[in-house]
Amino acid sequence: MNSLPGNVDGQLAQVGVAHGPITFNYQAPPSPEPRDRRRPNQVPRPPRGFVDRRTVLAELDGLFGGEDADGCPIGVFSGLPGVGKTAAASKWAHDNHQRFPGGQIFVDFAELRSGAGGDVSEALATCLRALGVRDPYLPEGFAERTALYRDLSAERRVLVVLDDVTRPAQVTALLPQGPGSAVLATSTWQLGELVLDGAALLPLDVLDTESAVELLSALCTRQRIAAEPAAAARLVELCGGLPIAVRICAARLLTQKRLTIGTLVDELSDEQSRLSRIAVFSVHEERTVSATLELAYRDLPAAAARMYRTLGHLPGLSFDTAVAAAAGLDSVAAAEEALRVLEAASLLSVLDDGRYALHGLVRLHAQATSTAQDPPGTARKTIGRVLGHYLALTFLADLAVRADRLRITKTEDAVRTSGSGEDAFVDPFAGSAQPGRDALCWLEAERANILAVLRAASRLDFDRPVWQLAEAFTVLFFHHRHLADWRESLELGVTAAERDRNAAAEARLRSLLSRPLLDLKQDEQAKAHLDTAERRAVESGHLVLQASVQEFLGRYWDRHDPDRAVDAYRTSLALNVEAGEERGEALARYFLGCAQSVTGDHAAALSVLAEARTAFLALGDKRMAARSLADVGRTRARLGDSAGAVADLSQAADDLHGCKASHYEAQALEDLANLLDEPDEVRACLRRALAVYEEGGSPRVAEVLARLTAG
Template sequence: MNSLGGDGGGSTYNTVSGDAVVVGPLLMAQRIEGIRLPPAAPDAPPRQGPPPSRVFVNRIKERAGLLDAAVALAADPEPGVVLVIGVGGVGKTQLVAQCVGRELKELFPGGQLYVDLEDLRRDGVVDLAAVLGGFLRALGVNNDYVPGGLAERTALFRSVAARSRLLVVVDNVQHAPEARALVPPQGLLVVTGRRALPSLLMDGAVLIDVAPLDEAAGTELVRRWHAGADEETAAHVVRLCAGHPLALRAAVEWLAARPHLTLDDVVRDLTAGRYGTGDGGDGVRGAAGAAMGVGEGSREDRVSEGTGEGGVGEAVDTVLDSVVAEVSGHTRHVYDLFGVLPGTTVTAHLLRAVGAARVDEALGELVSSRLAVLVESSDRPGRYRLHDVVRAHARLRARALPQERRRDVLRLALDFYADAAAHADALVLGNRFRIQPPPVRPLSELAAQGALFTGRAEALEWLDAERVNLQAVIRAAAEEGWHGQVWRLCESLWALYHSRKHLADCIATGRQGIEAAQHEARPDAEVRMRNQVARAAYELGDLDGADAELAAATELLGLVGDPRLSGVVWETRGLIALARDLPGEARELFGRALAANRAVPDPHGVVVQSYNVGQALVAGARWADALGVLDEAADTARATGDDPMLPRIDLVRARALAGLGEMARAVAAAGAAADGAAALGQLAKLDQALALLASLAEQAEDEPLRAACEERLRALRRTMGLKPPDGTG
């Protein structure tokens, strides 16, 4: 049984060149009806966001205000916005989590989406297209149906999210446009930040201000955590921690791990830390400061670095210094590595790669001490992150480490990521043309326990999960002058950018790759980088920007030896010519690319460029010429096992045959494309094949085939998460 439901007869139209037999319209309709679609994702609303803590005190006013606003806005057909502000670590996210987990989820049956913008902020700017891509996938949209541009993703998000009331929670918003872009079409957006955003308030957003805990609430919280604490001592701890929940939690967690101590010991250590000299005095804080070279004299630097605001920041620093000073040596080493490593999350694999020992124990102690949290995901390996306040503290500690030590750690991290990304690229895109040599270390050496990834799907997920960290590593490598690794990483990341359409990222990192190639005097690498940037700009519709990159690349072609580099430039220029409706120019450019690949020879490149030539000929209404080129491309693809190209070739062949008026053969070619795309899981190509078949059937006045194609197309799009807003269809 093949993917079209036949019992062996489907082979009669798998090839439609020459004297192939064409099936009748009724049989074709039956086979289209029998196309097996991939299983749909579970039709369950997303439930994202941090879970609510079991211990939560006070916040009665703030919680009531958030709940009242949510109830009022949920009844409004227009979407609403609530802005929750407060200093870092004061409990904004947990306040929202309490309301979502206990009261709000019933008001928003469409589910809850969550993102922390701090994880996606680069040079102060958030990649909103990446945020919306994640939201679309969480709402059940298949990756093949997530567009590349911000405008297209915004439009699709508004369409998909219009099915029912949705709650969107966004942490660490700094600017009003970041929030506006993520407002659901109906439902509620709750954003947290450290300051009020006047333009949002002018738009009607409800403001919830979260202050540090007062002494009574803080004392209640401490006594819930530590039942034996007397009220006066607990109140003293609250005053020392400035009512900051993060500091209080860290202090009591530190005490819980040392049952031989009392809350009075915590007070004594925090008092020594706050009022001691920081140069080896009696307090734990003082000892830690002396060991790291960070004393009271650096307090101003610590606050300005972002660990807190005013006295609250000092209280958090004091507690964190005390907690870190008392953890095990190997745990303290891992904590300091958090401060050195670029990016926002780390994995056990990365920590081992940079020389950490007893990694699992250290991570466990950091989690139990409330210094780190495990970021869990059903489809990605466990990774760990620090709260942004704790991360700032760790990075300030790291500044006290010797510069060479920090460079050594960065270099080990860079080498790990460069080798892992190269292996992932090879699994995702196979034997594509690459400038860099294969990595020296096998994939098995990059993971002491378990594999980083096994197979294409896992490799792509690893790249996507590490995307922010990879960008940070590239920036760090560029700052250190490790230019060779910069452009190599950028080349490997094409596998991610091309597959997941992170096009803005492709342009940003590609420009760093261009600079790195120039520093290394590698014109071949510069051509490669400029072409990648041009392809991303082309897919975003910026044809002039793509042209500018290609013009600079063309000037370098005389300095490179491999003709395939010329080929990739001609190919991208040909695509731009097609987009500008210049089929003759496109045909000439694709012809140059074809000649370059034949000169190597590169069989896959020959097939791709022959397919492109066929596209240009069809666009120029040269139907018969296109068929000859496409037949040759199909023969080469079958001979070399390049099966993924066959559905693409059949789609163009179907258009050429339709142009010649050979509708039966055109239908058979489009059917072969649908058959092949379904078998290979090429869902976007299956969509195109079914849409083309429906159009051809309408032209041929074949109502059963048209109806079968349209029904299968609706079913495919439902399966891919593109349900109509009213749930019908």
């Protein structure tokens, strides 16, 4: 029986029969915690041509400045995929390696996620290996690894760089214990919870044009950029200042020697193919912006991913929660939650006014993702819902500014209430102390977005809501004369009304279109639209509309034949009286008085203008009452009553300013300047007028500026 009772220490061999000597080769067991004192230096070098980021790197200098900090300081770079977070972290680490005599440890969570065990425990193993622990001696359990990491890191002053983290726990579990040690993390996600651990959140934005061109120059040589400076600026603009996009374009320019910057710009100018063309391929790898964004998209929960795809189809550059909810057929609460997740994932940004925005390349990726994953027709349905949302709000804004204006659109066609509770459609201007002011502020803030919606919806042949939106939208331009936008919106409306075969709508929009055309000195185009409008108004049988078109015709004849202008305004007045349209009657009297003054019938003009002013005040239309007063002043000036004219024009300018009728205020100021004798007062009036014209893009800028320059 082969047994040995009791305990045996040392060498032991149990054999049956042994022939010859027995030799024992014995080695002592290795230490369970070998401590390699080499200095880890694992952070990758920053990429070639690193530019900008001076402010955020200086902030890190202060954050990681000394050994006296309470605990381990944490800095977190966050931002859009490809914005340069890893580059900024690598740059700071390499510029400050002397601050960390214990070395620099680098953990790439994206790489860990791509393999098995991509979790915090595996990240701890990476850190322990960097601190000298060999694989045979790595503890198996998470708690044991944590304890050993704390023990070993307490002996060193190290910088731990954690790249592409997705959860706060991936940072907090890897905080080193050594005095003066620090953690620098990068993440597409904002990781705001780390603030509770004293972290400094350092969001990175895209590069400005100058810095992006500098990056392109560093990669492609300054000589090449100097040869095509305008094209280089346009190229980085098409890249949206996104560093990875600029780098990929630079790689294409370097690998395709015959490719010029201008040719690449031409390629990228096609928005539909832009994302696919910002790519570089080799036998070893493929680098694309789309692939970078795809990684961020895959991490989104289902609701946020659906919202992301929806947002790709939104026209315009910015949007609020209500637009997002309408586009996705979501409740406001659901939309808010999805937007919060997308903001945390750095896939959208929040603007100073509280609206959201997608980077241009992100929007293209969202579009492409929707095209690949959503049913056909999704883009059209999304734009249709957004169009309906803006039509309702713009129509309500128009009503808030002037309820008794002529409109072809019916309220029930523009505003369809549905839903209940928090999702029921409500008038956002109804409870305001100054609904007209708030409505104009909203329209001004949304101007670019409404115009973008009109363009997109027009391309998809949403004819009726397009002309209805264009009709309501014009209220903004009566107060803020953005002439190019006004003209474009009405031209889209005219085309839509014509396709919709709605004679009344076509007449209304063509007559409105004559206003910006006349201001832009395109009189013949204005007259052509007015002639068609006159015919369509008669076809419609709409008496008030016919009166309105005659008023607009009078505005044209004001410039070309004052006597015919008087006749047009008298026709308009008669039609409005017949229709019982009080505001139309007041407008016709106002323009008739102006035309009479021009023809020299000043006494009649003063009487008619005074009647118009009284009617406008009775209707509560302070803006038109102020305009009437300004023309009373002009008429007094023609009669030689300078003092009366100065008083009327001064009061009218102030009243128009209070009504935010800036264009008419500027006209009153110019006329007032012609009557004043004091040079300083003249210059003050002209400077105020110039500011208004510059803001609105008026052709009057050059003439007023010339007067000011001439002294």
